[in-house]
Amino acid sequence: MPEIDVPLERVGFGSTSRSDFWWVAPLVVFLGLGAFVVYATWAGLQGDYYRFGPYLSPFYSPELFGSAHAWFGPKPGWWPAWLIWSPAILILWAPGGFRVTCYYYRGAYYKAFWADPPSCTVGEPRKYYRGEHSFPLIWQNIHRYFLYLGIFFIGDLAYDAWNGFWFNGHFGVGVGSLVLLVNVILLSGYTFGCHSLRHLVGGVLDRLSRSPARKKVYDCVSCLNARHMTWAWCSLFWVAFSDVYIRLCAMGVWHDWRIF
Numbered sequence: 001m002p003e004i005d006v007p008l009e010r011v012g013f014g015s016t017s018r019s020d021f022w023w024v025a026p027l028v029v030f031l032g033l034g035a036f037v038v039y040a041t042w043a044g045l046q047g048d049y050y051r052f053g054p055y056l057s058p059f060y061s062p063e064l065f066g067s068a069h070a071w072f073g074p075k076p077g078w079w080p081a082w083l084i085w086s087p088a089i090l091i092l093w094a095p096g097g098f099r100v101t102c103y104y105y106r107g108a109y110y111k112a113f114w115a116d117p118p119s120c121t122v123g124e125p126r127k128y129y130r131g132e133h134s135f136p137l138i139w140q141n142i143h144r145y146f147l148y149l150g151i152f153f154i155g156d157l158a159y160d161a162w163n164g165f166w167f168n169g170h171f172g173v174g175v176g177s178l179v180l181l182v183n184v185i186l187l188s189g190y191t192f193g194c195h196s197l198r199h200l201v202g203g204v205l206d207r208l209s210r211s212p213a214r215k216k217v218y219d220c221v222s223c224l225n226a227r228h229m230t231w232a233w234c235s236l237f238w239v240a241f242s243d244v245y246i247r248l249c250a251m252g253v254w255h256d257w258r259i260f
Contacts, residue, residue: 015123023118029112033105036236040092043243047086050243054163055176057243058183060088062156098150101143104232105194117192144196145180158185173259176245182236190231191225207228 016022043059050057063070066087075085099105103190110116117124132140160181165171191197201207202218209215224231247253 009160016119016121018119018121022122026112026115026118029108032233032236033109033112036240040096043240044088044092044253045083045084046084047088050088051133051216052173052176052246052250053258054166055180055246056160056163056248057246058157058180058187059092059243060238061153061160062091063087064090093147094149095153098143098146098191101140101146102232103143104228105177106140135210140252144200147191147194147196147200150191150194154184154188157187162186168260175259176249176256178259179238179242183238186231186235186238189224190228190235192221193226193228193231194221195222195225195228196224202259 006015015230041055041060051062051069054188056063056069060066064087065072065074065076067074070087079085102230111118115124115193116126130137134137157180161177164177164180166171198221199219201214201221205211205214208218249256
């Protein structure tokens, strides 16, 4: 397919006839996503205070290397001595990639960080629109493959949530147990409402009604997809809060209240 640069009418950056507070939405997205990226980067590089009792921070799950509970043991010997070490470095790229290439987030941070455009009918700081068919944005199409990794992480986090209800071999419920349970529920709503998953389960067939089972799955995904933005933001906030909760409990700042 040939590349076509579509010239944009030059009206000046930020120029618009809109009288509403159009700048509020991109500003909130900029502050929200910016704060999350800063915190997630900081927390992921700490390499400590990510476990408390049966709780494991979702930023560090699955823990491939690091502690006695890790899948493959402590820090690997092949890790370069000059490179900062944290178990999160080995896994955060997968959920991070899923978020960055998400159809909703792409539209959100294109406006908030690149002003492409800052909002509908608002002037942007460029002359041409090239879309996502050229480098580097063509890499956004890898989202469909990050979806498979995202589904794996949902299973892993569900296992962590289950473990969060067991204290020294006995079933119990702590505030942290509920925090991890809510985390996997919100992430599941976000992941299983993904546009790529909706296409995967509903594509190919010309008449979906001829496959009742697939239509049922398609309808379920569509139901979640209708609130994809809500799931995206709630899960983003809660996954960060889950790390904060476990981190502060491990540091002794917060006390994990046991319900029973």
